[in-house]
Structures are given as structure tokens and as C-alpha cells.
Amino acid sequence: MTMSNSSAALVIGLCSHGLAVTRALAKEGVTVFAVEQNDSLPGTSTNSVTQIFPVQSFTAEDLVPALLQIRQQLSKWDKVVLMPTNDNHVKIVGEALDKLLQDYLLSWSACATHILNLQKKDFLEPAARQQQVNYPKSIVFNDLSDVTELVSDMQFPMILKPVKPMSSFKTLVVPSPTELAAQLENYQHDLPIVGQEYIAGGDNTLYFSEMLLDNGEVVQNLTGRKVASHPPARGQATIAEIYPNESVAALAEQFVAPYNLSGPVAVEFKMAPDGSFWLIEPTVGRTEFLVELIISAGYNQPYQEFLIALGLSAPSYSELTPSIWFDCERAPLNYVKTCWEQKTLRPFGKKPAFTYFALSDIRPFLKATITLLKRVIFK
Template sequence: MARLLERNPPQGAVTSDAAPTAVVLGGGANGLSLVRSLARAGLHPMVVVDTAYDIASMSRYARRAVVSGFEGKGFVSELLRLRAAMPHGAVLFFADDRPLLTVSQYRDAVAPWFSFELPSHQLLVDLTSKERFFQLAQRSGFPVPATHLVKSRDDLSVLPGLRLPLCVKPNSRSPAYDGSFQKAYRVETLAEAQSLCARVLDVVGEVIVQEWIEGTNDAIYFCLCYLGPGAPVCFTGRKGRSFPPQTGWTASCWAAPEAAAELEDLTIRFFRSVGLTSGFASMEYKRDTRDGSFRFVEPTVGRTDLQVELSAVCGVNLCHVGYCDAAKQSRPALKLDPTHVWRDEFRDFLAARMLGTGCSYPPGHRIHNAYWRWDDPAPALLEVAQTASNSLRRSMTRVLKTKAISSPTNKRAG
């Protein structure tokens, strides 16, 4: 059963008592980025809904609501029970694909009680699937690398037709994949690609293989958009580093106004070409060093991206725009200030070490940490505690496995 844990609003909260409550579905770094974006606009306290103790719900700007899961009618029922404690309405934001797809599936039951903007359910499902996205983009002539969906060992016969090196990644995220594999892989040889695909097929049943887009780690760009009844609002940035480099999550990023005109036009044209006209939508790009062109990497639709707080600190607060549209309020005034860096302070350091460089950023930029804030320290403290606990658990597992292998009983049995 859903439980809402009350927390006193932080000093300085400016949300009107009659304003709809901002409700963030899903936590983690994505949820925390969203929470702090809304808090920057004074929209706190808000409610973070998740299934466990989480860094986003530990923010001083949030109250924590615990649900038993994000799937099916059970989650919808728990969500509607939470709504009873919000007499002035509620605006939904999504930081996780699981509640996003559930709310979309049962939107007829949710929409009378919550405000949110989503494309049609079928379009949302299509764009969550990497293989379907690449089909849609290729059909309309947008710049995507050659891509194949491998669903059996027989399908591995298509790999020799692709240009090496290759990128191997899941068609859609799942606990089975996340528990066994990295977000994506760069593979240099055909034999390596076939072996990796075979292992993924055994666990998940399908895998995406595409030609690798050549480029340095800082050649990865993104265009974050909010589409609503007014004009589209966009923010363009680039990654400084990813963790792991090239294939992992954003470790640091900053605004890229020099690429904004090209990427915002390309992004809006693609989403309009597939019929997407409402809600959050973003596209990741990589500049191909072979010809200097931008190529699609993957979209995010319906929910916010990890980098969304960068848009807020740079003066283009997409989350605030989305809230105002959903709450039928006037949009805020926006003015871009590109002199800010958003970084995951833990993983950016590790990424720089792996690349053999320092944690360098554009000169004159102000740095905003993903976790540590003097005025909101609890998320960073919990992240450190959880990381230490996970490291200790992995170390203990290795020790116990080693002891089991070398125990006298096992030696006699051998």
C-alpha cells in the first residue's frame, strides 16, 4: 500500500497552497536532477514516488511516497490513493521508464486525477524500442548508423555486412540485461561481436548491433525539448565525459549554443515527423569525425533525462515550463546563460582517470555537482553510503567464493 512520509517544507518554499503538487515518479540521479530543477523554480515541497529508500526522496525539497511496485493496475491504484492527499491537483513527472509506461497504458484511469503530457501509447512504446526508433528515423531519411536487431543465433549472419567497429546494446532496458551487462559495448572484431551477442541472447533474447559512430568522448551532444501547446522549448548541450567513457552515463556536461540551431531543428523535425507533439522528448547525438556530421544515437521520450538540471541552471528550466503548461499557468521567462557545468562528481573523476586526463571544464564556468550541495547534503551522503555498502558486499562475495573453492571439503571432493 502506498505510504506518504511527511516532511516539513524547507525554509523559503514559495509554492502557493492552491497550486498543484509536483509528483516525480522514479528516483535515482534522474529523479534528483528533476527534483532540483523544480525546486529552482520554487515548486517545493514535491512528492517523489519510488519503491525504496532513494537519493531523490532524501532531498530537502521532497516528501517520499513508497509504493510496492511500478507495474500494472496495482501501481495505478496506489497512485490514485496518494492523489487523495493533494486537494489542489497534481502534475506528474517521469524519471523512470517503468512508471511512465504503466501510466501511459492506464492513462484513461490516471488522467482525470493527474495532469501530464504524453504522446500516444503506441508511439511511446515505439520510441522506447531502439530497433523501432531506428526504423522510423531511417525511413524518413534522418542520420542514423546502420542497425540490426538480433533475435537468434541465425541472425548473427547479418554482422559481416556491417562496418567495424560495432556498438552492441540492448533493444530496451530490463533488470535481466542491467544485472549482467554494461549499458553499451564497443567491439573491434566480428568474432568478439558474435560472442557478446550470443551471451546477451542467452539472457535477454534480443540485442541491437550497429555501426560505431567514430568520435571522441566529448563528441556526444544532446538536445532536450519540451513540446506543448506553446512553442517548443529546447536546450542543447554536450558531454564532457561519460562513465564508462564513450558508452556510459553522463559524467559531466555543459551547454553547447554553437550547435543549438542545427540540433534543435533536427530534433523537432524528427519528433514532428513521427507525430510527437506533446511532453518531454530529447535526442542524443554523436558528431562523426569521419565527415563532421551529427548522427542520432537514441531518443528519450515522455520522461526527463539525467542532464535536465543543466537546462535549469543555464536559465532554460524545461521542468518548470512543463509544470506551467500542465497547471495552466503562464510559462516562465527564459534566458540562456551557458556558463555552467553539471557533473556527477564521483563518476566524472573515475572517467577522467580512465581517460588519463584531469577533470577539465570550460574556463569561467560554474560547477554544479549531481549529488553534493551544501544546502541539500542528504542525497550525497546516502549515495556515498550505498556505494560503500555495495562495494563491501561485492568484496565479501568474492572472499566467500574464494574460501568455498579452497576449502578442505572441496579439495577432498576433487
């Protein structure tokens, strides 16, 4: 399919995630531009992007003026869809909508307030309670005072998460009130921080729902689970698979129902030892880092996001392929190890997908491989 020459996409960031987004859009005939601060990334050598615009940094102070300037250079395009690829991008774009919407389209512009709220960890407990979705008992630490007293009725271990996206850490598990106080002091620059009672379970108890919504209507909902993550059971996925689960799909839709959301939305749950599901966090305003997994399965979520932003109907993909994704950047040998353990090149009987790799766009993979080899050799 070839899109009209009147519309294009501008993807923020060309990490392996951003690269997956640009390739998915280009596959459907979309003209893709990108903005990136690091020209040494493997993704900057892709053939899926028409032009890459440099930016000094991805801070609000640099990114917002750069986006406005880039739009002037794209003046021949009637419509340009802006596509963030991490939580910091979403926050910056959401807080600068009054400036950016004069020049750009965004799939979630009409629900931006909800998007920004759902990014905040301290918003999630009351939101989950309202929708009768399980959420671990939590407390917000705004400062370092009275820590031991505040957690006197909570069970340990406890998991800590910064309220604000893209802070200096993602999660920490603390076994006792003493360790809790020590870690809060270590990371006081990230306050406020949410503390939650930790739910036991390994990587394969972490499930996710990948949705595309249009004014609250669910266009597509595909579920999966993590096979491995770093740090284990509480970090970013390094192996993930398509894994149907009707309960997870239903709970995800139940949780987001009040917000009339548009665009890509993912919701992660953890299955407790008793089989119940507990909300971990939503990802809103962007596709997930593991988007290559669902793209490989035949669910082109970035293209759906692009169409929604243009005010067009997005297709729902029915012919899906069971897939498994390996983050070969963070865990280069995971695929080899899994194949060796299972004695097959199709682990779990599913189609494998990888960061960077695409025969039609091989240069990013080669560049990533050379970078990895240099890192190993000169370590």
C-alpha cells in the same frame, strides 16, 4: 513564485535525477510529493518534498496500484502532475494511461503512443529515414539464428543496444561476427537487440539537444555535449557541458517534427570524423539524467513540464549561464581531476554543477558523501 494550492506534483523516484527535479519544482513554489522504493537513497532526505510515499518496487505490478492509492491520499489536491524520471517509469505509465489519467495529469498524455514508440530502438531507423536524419546502418536480432549471414554486408565494429528500455545492459561494442554471436547468446534474455555499425569518435563527439515542446511547438531548445561518460564514448554522461550547436538543435527539431510531442524531449547525436551528425537516440516522456546541468544554466525544464501538464503556458528562459555538470556519484573524482588538469575551479570557464549538492538542501549531499566514504573504506 507560489503555485496555487489546487495543484501539486508527484515525482517517481528520488535518485540524484529525481532529486534535481523535486528541487527545481520546489524552487518555483510547487508542492512536491515523491514515490520511492529505496528509503536509503540520499534523495530521500531532501527538504524539497512534502511527503515521500513508499512502493514495494518500480515494476508495473507494484507501481500502478501504488500510484492509484497515493492519489486517494492526495485527494485534497484538484490536480496532481505525474513526473516519471526513467525510461521504465515512462513505459509503465504510458501503458497504464487508461487507469492513471482518471487521477493524474501528464505532460505527454496526448501523444503517448508516439512516446512509447520512440522508446523502441527498432522504431528509430525508419523514423530517422522519414525525416532525412542520418542513422547508422542497423539490424534487429530477434533470435540467435543465422547471425553471421545477417551481418555479412555490415561493417565492424558493431554496437549492440536492447530494443526494450531498462534492459540488463545499455550498450556493447563487438569487434567481429564471432564476438557478436557470443554476446547475443550471453544476452538472449534481452532479445530483441539492435545491432548498428559503430561510428568512431570520443565522448566530446556526443552532442544532445534538450527541448521542451507543447503540442509540437518548441518552447525551448538548449544544446550541450558530453565531456566524459561511462563506458567511454557510449555510456551515461559523467561530465557534460552546455555547448551551443545550431546544427544539433535543428536536427533534433527535424527528427521530432511529425509527432506533435509535448513535454521534455532530448535527442542525442554523434559527430562522425567527417563532421556529419548521426542520431543515437531520443529520450522522451521525462527529463534526462543530466537535467541538473540545464537547471544550473537557468533552464528549469521540470517546471516547464509541470506547467504544460496543467495546460498552462511555459516560459522560455533567455538568461542562461554556461554550465558544466559533474556526476560525483558515478565518478567522484572527476571534478577534482578536471580542476587539476585545467588549473581552475571553473573547468572550461563554466559554472560547475554537481549531483546532490545544494546549499539550501544539504542533507542529501552529506548522506551521499558518507555513503561514498563507507564504500571506499570498506571496499
